[in-house]
Amino acid sequence: MLDDAALRQVTAALLATPRALDAAATALPRTSGLYAWWAAPSVLASLPGPANSVDPERRLLYLGKATRLRTRITGNHLRHSGGSTRRRTLAGLLMPAEGYRTTWTDRVILVPDDEQRLTGWMHRHLTLTWAEHPDPVPLEAALISSLSPPLNLDGARHGPARDRVQEARNTYYASAGPRSAKA
Numbered sequence: 001m002l003d004d005a006a007l008r009q010v011t012a013a014l015l016a017t018p019r020a021l022d023a024a025a026t027a028l029p030r031t032s033g034l035y036a037w038w039a040a041p042s043v044l045a046s047l048p049g050p051a052n053s054v055d056p057e058r059r060l061l062y063l064g065k066a067t068r069l070r071t072r073i074t075g076n077h078l079r080h081s082g083g084s085t086r087r088r089t090l091a092g093l094l095m096p097a098e099g100y101r102t103t104w105t106d107r108v109i110l111v112p113d114d115e116q117r118l119t120g121w122m123h124r125h126l127t128l129t130w131a132e133h134p135d136p137v138p139l140e141a142a143l144i145s146s147l148s149p150p151l152n153l154d155g156a157r158h159g160p161a162r163d164r165v166q167e168a169r170n171t172y173y174a175s176a177g178p179r180s181a182k183a
Contacts, residue, residue, distance in 0.1 A: 002138050010034055010131040010139050014063070015053040018127030021078065028070040033132040034140055035069060036149070037062040037086070043125045044093060047150035047161050058127060062086050062151035063143055065136035073128065078119055081110045089151055089165060091118055092172030102176040 010033075018038040019027065038058040049059040064086065066072035076083040081091060082105065091100045091110055098121065100114045110118060133139060144155040153169075156162050 002142055006133060007139055007142055010133055010136075011143065013131030014129050014143070016129050017054045018052060018058050018129050020127055021123050024128040024130075025070075025074050025078070028073055028130060029132055030068055030070050031132050032065075032067045032134055032136055033069050033130055034063065034065050034136045034143065035073060035128060035130040036060055036064075037151070038127045038129065039125055044150075046164060047093075049150045050147055052129075060147055060149045061126070063140065063147060063149045064152075065140040069130055069132070073130075078122065080115055081118070082107055085169075086151060087118065088172050089169055090122070092168035092170075092175075093165070094118070094121065095168075095171060095175065100175075102172065104176050104179055108173050108176040 014034060014036045018036075037060075038052055038055075039061050040057060041059055044061065047061070049061050052058040052060070064072070077087055081087045081102075088108070091102075091114075094100060098114075098117065100118065101111045102108050102114075103111055109115075141155050144152050148157060150156075150161045151165055153162060153165060
C-alpha cells in the first residue's frame with residue numbers, strides 16, 4: 001500500500017531546487033531513493049515536462065529509483081551508456097545534433113570519446129534533485145503517473161512525446177548496425 005505522507009515528502013524533495021551535477025555528485029547519499037533530472041525548456045524542447053515548483057526555468061525530464069543513489073547517478077548515469085537506459089535515451093535523442101557514435105559489446109554502447117562528450121553535455125544542461133526512501137519502487141510508479149516526465153516510458157501515457165522517446169531509443173540501438181556485423 002502506498003503511504004500518502006511518504007509520497008508527499010518525496011514529491012516535495014524531488015520538486016525542490018535542482019542542483020548542478022558537480023554539486024549533486026558529492027551531496028548524493030549512498031542510500032536508496034528516487035531522483036529527478038531537470039533541464040531548461042530549450043533543452044530537448046520537443047519533449048514537454050512539468051516545471052519545477054521552485055525553479056520554473058527548469059522542467060522535469062526523467063524520474064528514477066535507485067537502491068544506492070550516489071552509485072546510480074555517478075557510476076551509471078554520468079559514466080557509461082551500458083548501464084543507463086536514460087543515458088542511451090539521451091544519446092538517441094541527441095544523435096542528430098551531436099553525431100554520437102555507437103558500437104557493440106554485449107550491448108550497444110557509445111564509443112569512449114562520445115561517452116565523455118555526452119557526460120559533458122549532461123553537466124552543461126542537466127540538474128538533479130533526489131529524495132531518500134527505503135522502498136522507492138511503489139513511489140516511482142505513482143510519481144511517473146502523476147508528473148509525466150517525458151523520458152520515462154514505463155508507466156508513461158501514450159502520446160507524441162512517448163513516441164518520440166521510443167523512436168530515439170530505436171535509433172540508438174540501430175545505430176551500431178547488426179550484431180553479427182560487429183562481432
